[in-house]
Ligand code: SF4
């Protein structure tokens with residue numbers, strides 16, 4: 612038992628420091644500067660009326676972008692438990708409920724402001740810079756991926772997310788304007804540069820393959836054992852909430868919004 616405890620502690624410490632090591636490497640090797648260089652190329656949109664529609668879900672992000680958020684906004688981060696209470700709960704709730712109820716991005720606060728605006732990921736920056744046809748084509752691809760994920764979950768876990776969630780779509784923004792629309796080639800080039808930065812972390816053994824396709828909220832929960840270290844009552848209440856949400860999902864009008872059908 613003593614060996615097991617020592618082993619568990621060493622395992623936890625290794626995970627607690629993993630992001631900090633990656634942040635130190637990114638700082639020392641100019642990776643954050645390169646990331647800022649990519650972000651600086653994205654044209655700025657004007658005309659946002661702050662309706663919050665586009666922040667109605669989590670966003671895909673690379674690991675370097677996740678580290679940049681931590682570095683800018685949570686410099687003392689060691690693991691989930693060192694985040695402010697409110698952020699811990701928002702991230703945890705978002706992750707546990709992600710496939711059962713529609714939720715806004717965990718970084719959108721009660722005042723309708725982005726809590727990580729200066730470090731927001733590429734996906735948030737390019738929203739509003741695309742032509743309508745590009746935007747619609749992109750969403751068709753996202754929905755295809757969601758349906759594929761749903762089939763995999765059903766096959767491997769016996770759980771099928773509600774169709775309205777898989778078909779969910781953030782509408783094209785009619786309010787913002789941009790001097791130069793981004794093209795698929797531009798966005799692909801930026802995304803490739805981000806993946807290259809992730810590659811540098813990967814080859815330094817600072818990120819795992821599992822993180823290559825993670826997302827902003829999910830990154831906080833990939834650390835092994837994190838759920839076991841959270842307060843039992845919080846986990847229990849969230850799990851009960853998930854069950855209730857699943858039981859009620861077919862009668863929940865909120866599930867019918869933005870379903871893209
Ligand atoms: S960019 Fe458009 S959809 Fe997003 S908050 Fe502004 S007005 Fe709303």
Ligand code: SF4
Pocket residue numbers: 665666667668669670716717718719724725726727728731732735
């Ligand atoms: S990170 Fe910020 S800008 Fe991006 S979806 Fe979340 S709240 Fe909106």
